[in-house]
Amino acid sequence: MTSVEKTGNRRLSPEELEAFGAEMEAIRQRIVADLGEEDSAYIYDIVKKQRAFELAGRALFYLPVIGWVPAVACLSISKILDNMEIGHNVMHGQYDWMGDPDLNSRMFDWDTMAPAENWKYGHNYMHHTFTNIVGKDRDVGYGILRMDEDQKWHPYYLGNPLYAFLLMTFFEWGVAMHDLEVDELVAGRRTWAENKEIGARIWRKVKKQTLKDYVLFPLLTGPLAPLTFAGNFTANIIRNIWTFNIIFCGHFPAGVASFSQEECEDETQGHWYYRQLLGSANITGSRTFHIMSGNLSHQIEHHLFPDLPARRYPEIAEEVREICERYGLAYNTGPLRKQLFGVFKKICKYALPDRKSEAAAAAEPTPVLEGVAA
Amino acid sequence: MALDLGGRILRSRTVAALASPHGIDRYLTQINPMLAAHEVRARITDIHPEVSAPGAPRVATVTLQPTSTWRGHRAGQHVSVGIDTGEGRRTTRVFTVSNTESKPGEPLTITVRAHEDEHATPYSISKFLTERATVGTLVHLSQAEGDFVLPDRVPEHIVLISGGSGITPVMSMLRSLQRRTHRGKVTFLHWAPSADRQIFADELDEIRRQGHGVDLHIMHTSDGAPYLSPALLEKLVPGFREVPTWACGPASLIEAAQAAYAGTESLRVEYFKPPRTAGVAGGEMEFARTGKSVANDGATILDQAEAAGLTPESGCRMGICFSCVTNKSSGRVRNVLTGETSELPDEQIRICVSTPEGDCSVDL
Numbered sequence: 042m043t044s045v046e047k048t049g050n051r052r053l054s055p056e057e058l059e060a061f062g063a064e065m066e067a068i069r070q071r072i073v074a075d076l077g078e079e080d081s082a083y084i085y086d087i088v089k090k091q092r093a094f095e096l097a098g099r100a101l102f103y104l105p106v107i108g109w110v111p112a113v114a115c116l117s118i119s120k121i122l123d124n125m126e127i128g129h130n131v132m133h134g135q136y137d138w139m140g141d142p143d144l145n146s147r148m149f150d151w152d153t154m155a156p157a158e159n160w161k162y163g164h165n166y167m168h169h170t171f172t173n174i175v176g177k178d179r180d181v182g183y184g185i186l187r188m189d190e191d192q193k194w195h196p197y198y199l200g201n202p203l204y205a206f207l208l209m210t211f212f213e214w215g216v217a218m219h220d221l222e223v224d225e226l227v228a229g230r231r232t233w234a235e236n237k238e239i240g241a242r243i244w245r246k247v248k249k250q251t252l253k254d255y256v257l258f259p260l261l262t263g264p265l266a267p268l269t270f271a272g273n274f275t276a277n278i279i280r281n282i283w284t285f286n287i288i289f290c291g292h293f294p295a296g297v298a299s300f301s302q303e304e305c306e307d308e309t310q311g312h313w314y315y316r317q318l319l320g321s322a323n324i325t326g327s328r329t330f331h332i333m334s335g336n337l338s339h340q341i342e343h344h345l346f347p348d349l350p351a352r353r354y355p356e357i358a359e360e361v362r363e364i365c366e367r368y369g370l371a372y373n374t375g376p377l378r379k380q381l382f383g384v385f386k387k388i389c390k391y392a393l394p395d396r397k398s399e400a401a402a403a404a405e406p407t408p409v410l411e412g413v414a415a
Numbered sequence: 416m417a418l419d420l421g422g423r424i425l426r427s428r429t430v431a432a433l434a435s436p437h438g439i440d441r442y443l444t445q446i447n448p449m450l451a452a453h454e455v456r457a458r459i460t461d462i463h464p465e466v467s468a469p470g471a472p473r474v475a476t477v478t479l480q481p482t483s484t485w486r487g488h489r490a491g492q493h494v495s496v497g498i499d500t501g502e503g504r505r506t507t508r509v510f511t512v513s514n515t516e517s518k519p520g521e522p523l524t525i526t527v528r529a530h531e532d533e534h535a536t537p538y539s540i541s542k543f544l545t546e547r548a549t550v551g552t553l554v555h556l557s558q559a560e561g562d563f564v565l566p567d568r569v570p571e572h573i574v575l576i577s578g579g580s581g582i583t584p585v586m587s588m589l590r591s592l593q594r595r596t597h598r599g600k601v602t603f604l605h606w607a608p609s610a611d612r613q614i615f616a617d618e619l620d621e622i623r624r625q626g627h628g629v630d631l632h633i634m635h636t637s638d639g640a641p642y643l644s645p646a647l648l649e650k651l652v653p654g655f656r657e658v659p660t661w662a663c664g665p666a667s668l669i670e671a672a673q674a675a676y677a678g679t680e681s682l683r684v685e686y687f688k689p690p691r692t693a694g695v696a697g698g699e700m701e702f703a704r705t706g707k708s709v710a711n712d713g714a715t716i717l718d719q720a721e722a723a724g725l726t727p728e729s730g731c732r733m734g735i736c737f738s739c740v741t742n743k744s745s746g747r748v749r750n751v752l753t754g755e756t757s758e759l760p761d762e763q764i765r766i767c768v769s770t771p772e773g774d775c776s777v778d779l
Contacts, residue, residue, distance in 0.1 A: 081503025092445050137728060140505035143441060150436035249435045257433055
């Protein structure tokens, strides 16, 4: 486990944790009270832009040869906006207060293979509640990768870089299948019956997404159908690569702490905030970069306040940083290349057995795909 | 015809598949909010003040031109009305449609009395409609809903009973009957606080003058008029328990009517507001998702959740719009509208009209 100490951070006393939590809570209250016209105008504007990019992308496929690259670009932007600044954030309930059913977390579904309902459980509940608690947060390695030394090594993990590459390329499929918890199924801790409904939802959504992107829209362009098919496929892959990278930079760069289940028993609100802070990392960049990342470039703020509109994260970030300084806690941020390098290093490092605990790991063989065993 | 073809294309399965997962209306609305394939929206075309007596809350009749998707309404039905009232927030409340029966795409009216609504920010929708809305304001509608309607073949003699703003569905029925040239007899009993607050006063005067088979009795309680009782009903409508009756009003009026009709099938009721009768206090009301719990005070789960500082989603607060549907994982609840209780685990309940009986846990 990359304990708090290993990340160079200090543990806070119960009193400090309480005060720290209260400061975070105060930020939250202030923003909630301030939500209004600007936030709603912002998200409506993003939705408008996303729809425009989507229509432009679909239309440009009718322009032979010269239209293809711009079409793929527009469609990729549309899908990235749809999935991140709109989909991910709306499904967190960030805009529920607006009372608009189109932007309501219970109604919204996004333009990806993963059905909203499955994802909301795995993400909003499992991942955001148990962030970086090894053995509970299924986003630690996604049940496929070894991203923490507490996950026991097995020869299977020699493929870590390859699995990561495949997961990146087909990320939307990975996210969709994630909720089936295949690793848990293989380990016998989950039954097929539990997966029946989840699987049915995935199947329904996959059919719809496939029909749209790989049958209907290509057919509509007549003789250009193969090019449209290839374009839609490429746009989906570009979106996959982008979202994978942003998301992996949120929790796996160097200096991000993970936690044991014991540490988090009967957790106080203050410790919850503390864990969210140390279990996440930001990426620096331009305003456009932040929008295209769904403001998940402010993963720290997102984890502290998952249901506040993401456009508020940059403004909140300054205060959070200042609070971190006062409590002597690291605020993990850096440019995309630095954070990505940290992630890449981790993927490679954990592909190999740990030098010191190698003997212990070998003594107890573990089934393939066990993932994050407790 | 061309329009109809367009509508059929927009509602086709192919278009639905192309526009998945968002739906074609999400794209049409970017072009023009009055373009829709499934949803209903409307623009306000007229706002007519009904009551503007000093000191009395304002009442206005708002005329709405809906999108072509409006399927029309039957007299007595209601509609959900959502309006962006400012601060980026949309409020949705239910109102009765007050005009005569409308056909698909035809205008509808709602008659609204301004009142405070602590759960709506920054304005209550009724205040917004009577004080701030202008011609051209965009409104989000549902289709007409509700089975508080007259049958296709209206009986020879019917009784209509209403109280306060509950007059709107009854008025819509009366107007529709007049348009249908109903030849039978209508006894119309209405209770209101005082004469100067009377909605539709001119129209009622006109009906009274013309007669035409409408036997109109307006009781103003501030003038000492008697309240609804079996004796009064018997005096005005001999053998009233045998006469098909439609009653709409506040809980006190509905309860009095139910007592008078003693369970006969002649009476159909519609609450204008859900009864405020408190449920049974006792036990623990648990909000599982936020980990909060309170002592059950007998109020609706929605009220108790809000009192505990939660902000669950809600709309009409009277069991109509289903915005507040929440999973109840355990415990027994009573539906305040019907009095029915249920204790199935993992049940979807409308928390605005459900009171817990004993320990109860919901996913809030």
